[in-house]
Amino acid sequence: MGRTPCCDKKDLKKGPWTPEEDEILVEYIRQNGHGSWRSLPKLAGLLRCGKSCRLRWTNYLRPDIKRGPFTPEEEKLVIQLHGILGNRWAAIAAQLPGRTDNEIKNLWNTHLKKRLLCMGLDPQTHEPFLTRGPMTNSPASTVTRHMAQWESARLEAEARLSRESNLFNPLPLQKADADHFLRLWNSEVGESFRKINMEMGRSPVSPASSCAKCESNSAISAEMGPSLGGSAAVTNDGDEDKECETYKSYFQQMAAGTESSGSSALEDSSDTALQLLLDFPINNDISFLGGDIDQYASSSGLV
DNA sequence: AATTCGTCCAACCGCTGGACT
DNA sequence: CAGTCCAGCGGTTGGACGAAT
Known part of the structure; x- marks a missing residue:
């Protein structure tokens, strides 16, 4: 479609945000709201592109962000929602107040996916690997x-x-x-x-x-x-292998x-x-x- | 103490779809 | 209707950090 880039990338800073930049962004949004993200950096006096500002705000600086490790209840909910919604992180995040899609995505990729794998479940489909029969992928x-x-x-x-x-x-x-x-x-x-x-x-x-x-x-x-x-055994910072073994x-x-329940396979x-x-x-x-x-x-x- | 390896997570990139002209 | 702009989204990357060797 031949779009112009979201911002002129020359002279724009990339990489980790400094506390000073954070302060400028927070202060600007507090006083003016974010308005147009594209024009925000210029107005606020930041050498960042609007996208970067938006991301920093939504993923880190927003006042309603809940910090700290996920509770077991939150993890459980993420798994349940992923089973229904798939990789729609934003939709999942919408159901966990204070959590960002990025955070949930990271949680999934680092902990929960592994946990399902350990249990013999396909993290994408939530179907068990071990019961793969003729129907699988049919x-x-x-x-x-x-x-x-x-x-x-x-x-x-x-x-x-x-x-x-x-x-x-x-x-x-x-x-x-x-x-x-x-x-x-x-x-x-x-x-x-x-x-x-x-x-x-x-x-x-x-x-x-x-x-x-x-x-x-x-x-x-x-x-x-x-x-x-x-x-x-299941904790956020627990030993993953131990966790895996437990499952x-x-x-x-x-x-x-x-096995003794004997119903037809x-x-x-x-x-x-x-x-x-x-x-x-x-x-x-x-x-x-x-x-x-x-x-x-x-x-x-x-x- | 130095090096390697693995994990975590903030940030970036590219794509998509809705809104606007 | 087509072209463009823009915000939002999901995938990926790379640096920081801690554990293991």
Whole structure:
């Protein structure tokens, strides 16, 4: 398209920001707001491009930024949201007040991705490597995954609309465990999961029942919640290898323990992906459905 | 003590899509 | 409608730092 560069790169400073530059930027925005990022550096007297200023502000200087390590709850939420939204860091960050997309992206790339790998889960699809069967990468599972993405987007929009119109009546708080994903399961996409299973000659799976392998994985994912929740070995600065070993051994235990459950071997990884999400203890973490969680939660009866 | 290696994270780069002309 | 501008986004990089050798 032949665009001009965002700024004249000559004579512009790059690299780490100095405290003086930070101060100038903060002071300028405090007094004038950021206005046009493109013109800001000139107006503020900074030898930076507007993009650099914006990034510095949004990722570091903004007063509402939450500093410090991620809490286990935040990590858990990031994993859950990533399972639904994929690498849409900004969308994920929108659900974690005070956290930036950059921060979450870094957290994912340095900790959480590794954690899923250790558990035998593909960090991109959240599907287990270990249950790879004939369905893996099949058009059916790809289509289903895309459908799930579409469906989650649709639900998101639906939730937002319902919030705005406030049409629903609040439901009792006891429905806290009424997992949001059950709605997904009960919608067209859940239907497609079941249909595909039937077409593949497998017995249909329900959120509450699955094969030995799926059970082991879902048990892990279910356990992962509490583990991430601060017990045992999982800490932000903990030994990653130890962490990895913990998951591995847990996985082995669970795999051994569920062998006797004896249900037919179902090797559909797409079901397992859903299972992972279904089994994940969500608690009140449905905030990804929009900004005002309380309103949505009460209106949809999820809290 | 010096060097190497791995991890973390701030910052940059390039692309995309909406707004504007 | 096409061209341009701009903010925002996700991927990637590179320097700082600590641990291991």
